[in-house]
Amino acid sequence: MNTVSKPIIPAPAPRSSRPEILAEEIIERLTYRIGKDAKVAKPHDWLTATILVVRDRIIDKWMESTRKVYETGAKRVYYMSLEFLIGRLMRDAVSNLNLMEEVSDALASLGVDINVIAGLEPDAALGNGGLGRLAACFMESMATVDVPAYGYGIRYVHGLFRQQMADGWQVELPENWLAHGNPWEFERRESAYEIGFGGSIEVISGHDEQPRYVWKPAERVIAAAFDTPVVGWRGKRVNTLRLWSAQPIDPILLDAFNAGDHIGALRESNRAESLTRVLYPADATPAGQELRLRQEYFFSSASLQDILRRHLQQYDDFTSLPDKVAIQLNDTHPAVSVAELTRLLCDVHGMDFDQAWDITRRTFSYTNHTLLPEALESWPVPLFERLLPRHMQIIYAINAKILIEARKSRNFSDTEIRSISLIDESGDRRVRMGNLAFVGSHSINGVSALHTDLMKVTVFADLHKLYPDRINNKTNGITPRRWLQQCNPGLTSLVREAIGDEFLDDAEKLRALDKFATDPSFQQKFAAVKRTNKVALSNLVASRMGVKLDPSAMFDIQIKRIHEYKRQLLNIVEAVALYDQIRSHPELDWVPRVKLFAGKAAPSYYNAKLIIKLINDVARTINNDPSVRGLLKVVFVPNYNVSLAEVMVPAADLSEQISTAGMEASGTGNMKFGLNGALTIGTLDGANVEMRDNVGEDNIVIFGLQADEVAKIRSEGHNPRAIIEGSRELSQALAAISSGVFSPDDRNRYTGLIDGIYSHDWFMVAGDFDAYAAAQREVDQIWTNQSSWYEKTINNTARMGWFSSDRTIRQYADEIWRA
DSSP states (O other), X not given: OOOOOOOOOOOOOOOOOOHHHHHHHHHHHHHHTSOOOTTTOOHHHHHHHHHHHHHHHHHHHHHHHHHHHHHHTOOEEEEEOSOOOOBOOHHHHHHHTTOHXXXXXXXXXXXXXXXXXXTTSOOBOOOOSXXXXXXXXXXXXHHHTTOOEEEEEEOOSSOSOEEEEETTEEEEEOOOTTTTOOTTOEEEEEEEEEEEESOXXXXXXXXXXXXXXXXXXXXXXXXXXXEEEEEOGGGSOEEEEEEEEEEESSSOOHHHHHTTOTTGGGHHXXXXXXXXXXXXXXXXXXXXXXXXXXXXXXXHHHHHHHHHHHHHHHSSSSTTHHHHEEEEEESSTTTTHHHHHHHXXXXXXXXXXXXXXXXXXXXXXXXXXXXXXXXXXEEEHHHHHHHOHHHHHHHHHHHHHHXXXXXXXXXXXXXXXXXXOSEEOSSSOEEEHHHHHHHTOSOEEXXXXXXXXXXXXXXXXXXXXXXXXXXXXXXXXXXXXXIIIITOHHHHHHHHHHHOSGGGTOGGGGGGGGGGTTOHHHHHHHHHHHHHHHHHHHHHHXXXXXXXXXXXXXXXXXXXXXXXXXXXXXXHHHHHHHHHHHHHOTTSOOOOEEEEEEOOOOTTOHHHHHHHHHHHHHHHHHHTOGGGTTSEEEEEOSSOOHHHHHHHHHHOSEEEEOOOTTSOXXXXXXXXXXXXXXXXXXXXXXXXXXXXXXXXXXGSEEOSOOHHHHHHHHHHOOOHHHHHHTOHHHHHHHHHHHHTTTOTTOTTTTHHHHHHHHHTOTTOHHHHHHHHHHHHHHHHHHHHSHHHHHHHHHHHHHTOGGGBHHXXXXXXXXXXXXX
């Protein structure tokens, strides 16, 4: 280990958390950091001043955590993810430091409401859906359970997009979350790295030496680091989220500018900055595909250069890298890191290929999040070779090593060889990033028990045969700090009153709540908390959309990325069928229901955007039909993000987790809803299986085809037309949609969408409709007995502790990272 004599710096004195001291510090930051007199300060000024005061207390613990790792030589975990959906940070940080009451009192003494200013903080536009929110939960849990960790990602200027509705259609607008700066982040000018693209490779050979390869990129950009501290529960540890921003080497071509080419003079700046402007740029064009690959390599290379620099600061060489460093690849986006680490060890640090490959494989582990072949990224070989020529050579070398091993040691057939190859040759040659991540990692984990089992027999069946000990399961989890304590303070207070505070440190202690599930007094209090949360959501919907909701109705909520396999289409088709029944049978005692949707569709995913339009068209018709008598309302809430979820999740009575069985890897929304006392209606897919096992079959409503049944129907032949013709409610609902009942301005708008259900029904909308509709009527029956309803929902809250991300991270640390 390298030892460098450094001056001893005394630790700072502990900072007071008394409200009067906090108030003084807020005024000091307001005056000297922001330059505002308290008499004229605006709410956003108070927000920034408060963040700076809280941030200073985090910094003390941040530096202490960092020093401890250097002193002990502890193994570090590096979590590489293209998304970190961290949401707003102030309330999270204040709560985790146990300063909520003190900061609230300090602000109140200054005439400021903490809830008002906290609502002004923009959501960090660093993710899209479950993948990014999982990464955020994991970062918080790693700090909570004392795992030294860095998160690595991209500092997107505009994120995915801000969603607005124009006549019911999704419109994508840029997020501007950084428009006024980010008081949580620190630029690290010393941590800047050159990232290359294109160019050529020079081979240097000596008489007695192995040839050495020197990549000479044709284009370079700078990756600049911005750090955000991530504080764990009770401030035990503070870890680092390091995000990369792309900057040009030459910000302006002055000769061109002075020659009058004012736009062309900025082309290098524009080209570099495009790398970190938008998350998931549309890849329907070759230029979009290239930008995505550039993004993935940009942040992967910068992160690995940073990791190797830090390691050499502390250790003599890289032979100890797997013992001191664990790198987790969150999905296939950072999979190019496998080739990049091998390149850095070989070409930059002079290691031979076999040793570099061994170190690479023992350092990386890979989390798979999908069984959808199209989501396991692949890149055209010509694009990859043009952009990353040296990496293409390394990938061919890795591929040769793997295929020879498979043929010689395992006697793989030609079909099996084609399956495990890093190069897909079924059409135009493509680099398979999922296979690269698999062969380059010592551990490959799924994110639910069912998903992990399916990985072994579907997308990675032959690689599992080659490496049977690598695939393992780590069921996802959520942080209970964000998804109970912070988003649902009313329920948190009620639970503390009932069972004490132990659950705040160990979510599995929530089990003690079970004995209150049948207590009428507790049920009444539980229902009152739920109604308060539903009123809050009703107020939000009224203010944003002008739609009035009845908090006494059942709030039936589906919030997630819009995708055909998540089956928002099944949900809205059933809503149409219910609408028909309510109008046809006004004499029946229908349960009042509000169906709420939220989520974003990928800009180039036409069918997903069409489903959003359909939901809005159906909503317009139903909500304005007096014959419904307010018994059914449909609402699509635009611009779904973490902050919106924090309002919708606690307000849900019914949680829709209805993906086509075998297609959802895990899901974490199901866990958030369950923890906050919602009943789940769902298929046996993803983590729903383990939820059923934990909460009990009587406390969840399961319906529909199972994963093996879906696979069998698809392989043997599916006849959706016969199913539709045999189901009166389904056929009438589809006919109404297809014929233009909900789209009088364009009667053919949904013809193609509905034709897809008739012709192939890949996502089993017809296949599962009758079972789904029957399950919804079962839900109605449970709702009519409120005592039974709250018994089930209280049991859900009590039995969701196992789904804490603290448990998941401990399993990663013990079984994969050895940290």
